[in-house]
Amino acid sequence: MASRRSGRHEGEGGVRFSRTLFIALLVLSGALIAFDRPDSRSIALSDFRSGFTDIAAPVLELAAQPVRWLKNIGPYFRQQGELAEENASLRQQLIEARYWEDLAYRQRDRIEVYEAALDIDTPATRDRIGAWTVADPEGPFVRARLIGRGRDAGIDDGYPVINLYGLVGRVFETGRRSARILLLTDLNSRIPVMADRSNARAILIGDNSAFPRLEYVGRDADIQPGDRIVSSGDDGILPRGLPVGEAVEARDGTWRVQLYSDQAPVDFVWVWPYQRVEVPVDEPDVPEAEQAIPVDATAAEPTPAGGDQ
Amino acid sequence: MRKPSERKTSHWAAAACALSVFAALVVQAAPTQLIDGVNIMPTWTLIAIFLWAGLRPHFMPPIIVFAIGLCQDLLTGAPMGVWALSYLVAIAAFRFRGEDGMPRDLPPILARFAGTLLLAHAIAYLMGSWSLDEWADLRPLIIEATATMLMFPLIAYLSLRGRRSSRTGFIGG
Numbered sequence: 001m002a003s004r005r006s007g008r009h010e011g012e013g014g015v016r017f018s019r020t021l022f023i024a025l026l027v028l029s030g031a032l033i034a035f036d037r038p039d040s041r042s043i044a045l046s047d048f049r050s051g052f053t054d055i056a057a058p059v060l061e062l063a064a065q066p067v068r069w070l071k072n073i074g075p076y077f078r079q080q081g082e083l084a085e086e087n088a089s090l091r092q093q094l095i096e097a098r099y100w101e102d103l104a105y106r107q108r109d110r111i112e113v114y115e116a117a118l119d120i121d122t123p124a125t126r127d128r129i130g131a132w133t134v135a136d137p138e139g140p141f142v143r144a145r146l147i148g149r150g151r152d153a154g155i156d157d158g159y160p161v162i163n164l165y166g167l168v169g170r171v172f173e174t175g176r177r178s179a180r181i182l183l184l185t186d187l188n189s190r191i192p193v194m195a196d197r198s199n200a201r202a203i204l205i206g207d208n209s210a211f212p213r214l215e216y217v218g219r220d221a222d223i224q225p226g227d228r229i230v231s232s233g234d235d236g237i238l239p240r241g242l243p244v245g246e247a248v249e250a251r252d253g254t255w256r257v258q259l260y261s262d263q264a265p266v267d268f269v270w271v272w273p274y275q276r277v278e279v280p281v282d283e284p285d286v287p288e289a290e291q292a293i294p295v296d297a298t299a300a301e302p303t304p305a306g307g308d309q
Numbered sequence: 310m311r312k313p314s315e316r317k318t319s320h321w322a323a324a325a326c327a328l329s330v331f332a333a334l335v336v337q338a339a340p341t342q343l344i345d346g347v348n349i350m351p352t353w354t355l356i357a358i359f360l361w362a363g364l365r366p367h368f369m370p371p372i373i374v375f376a377i378g379l380c381q382d383l384l385t386g387a388p389m390g391v392w393a394l395s396y397l398v399a400i401a402a403f404r405f406r407g408e409d410g411m412p413r414d415l416p417p418i419l420a421r422f423a424g425t426l427l428l429a430h431a432i433a434y435l436m437g438s439w440s441l442d443e444w445a446d447l448r449p450l451i452i453e454a455t456a457t458m459l460m461f462p463l464i465a466y467l468s469l470r471g472r473r474s475s476r477t478g479f480i481g482g
Binding site: 018021022025026028029030031032033036037038045049052053056059060063064067134135139140141142144146173180187188208209 | 335336338339370371372375378379383384385386387388389390391393394397398401433434436437439440441442443445446447448449450453
């Protein structure tokens with residue numbers, strides 16, 4: 001017994017570091033890395049990941065509470081002196097806001113009438129789902145946030161996520177009680193966007209930097225520094241018009257976007273249960289007379305600017 | 310056969326090990342940006358694994374090191390296996406061997422931890438980049454490694470003190 005024990009200790013620091021198990025685990029790790037790729041993740045691995053985060057989310061939520069509390073201490077004491085002045089200013093703003101509120105209601109009613117007349121189905125914003133982030137890994141491999149609500153709350157993959165200032169990202173992994181948001185800055189993030197002023201289209205591509213870059217901007221695209229960049233909705237996955245950020249020109253001449261959502265830490269967010277626009281499967285019935293039009297003739301027809309929706 | 314008091318101490322040590330690793334994992338993933346825009350987070354899990362692998366090697370067999378790494382991958386959203394593989398290789402390469410296990414002086418522990426840290430982060434960088442099909446951002450890894458190296462002496466010192474103060478060895482034994 002003594003010799004067996006000393007054999008275990010010899011050269012091992014008191015633990016058996018089994019070579020076979022070690023190699024098996026190395027192979028298993030390698031296989032996991034090879035198969036768990038963000039762009040081609042299997043359903044089984046996705047389910048395993050979301051199942052794990054479902055279990056971990058309540059614990060992380062609990063761990064986040066003291067941090068939130070600590071974060072609020074500083075601003076609380078700092079703001080005490082400014083509160084009276086701010087209160088007076090807010091009262092004034094409230095009076096002015098009442099006028100704008102009345103105006104907004106009138107405009108909403110008017111828009112509803114127009115939409116009914118034009119038969120436009122505008123996605124409603126009132127159904128958005130609020131959630132706290134419970135984990136924010138900012139590592140070298142992923143820019144994501146874990147939120148404490150999932151499929152049970154009506155969240156699903158692909159839904160856009162916004163905070164008070166603008167688009168934060170989209171849901172890419174949904175569990176029952178948790179979901180992971182892929183931030184716009186992540187390497188795998190691709191969002192079709194446009195300049196609000198000129199409707200110039202581009203793809204917003206994350207590169208793990210704070211300023212995602214605008215790609216596929218045409219050679220003569222009308223983009224200027226400070227242009228408001230919004231989602232274009234061209235992919236049918238995100239709604240059109242979600243505020244993304246402001247265009248900035250990098251030193252190398254490329255266009256980047258300063259995100260609105262970066263104005264504050266991504267803490268409380270809203271998930272917008274936006275139903276993606278389905279691509280029609282069947283060919284629509286085209287009258288024979290229209291089918292007879294030559295291809296060149298249809299290509300020559302002018303298309304209305306910005307009329308994609 | 311071990312005395313009941315020794316067994317009790319071992320249970321306490323096991324509980325302390327499990328709790329510290331659990332806390333390290335949670336803190337690693339939880340939103341802990343106290344200062345807005347500044348995200349400096351040491352690799353607490355590697356510190357916990359390294360210290361426990363030195364103080365109580367039988368608490369940190371390869372399968373446990375692998376499981377901790379995998380949990381970190383899942384919690385942080387990193388590709389599965391990246392941290393599991395890097396911790397496994399780094400601990401296997403730099404763990405304390407021999408009858409005495411971890412020395413009682415700080416400098417050799419620091420030197421060995423620096424090696425572990427560098428190897429773990431280098432492997433994580435390479436494996437993560439392979440998974441992403443492009444070179445990952447090196448800056449967060451460097452910041453993380455620097456923060457870990459700055460924080461480690463304090464944690465190691467406290468662990469060694471705990472080990473010295475109790476001959477029965479609440480932690481170190």
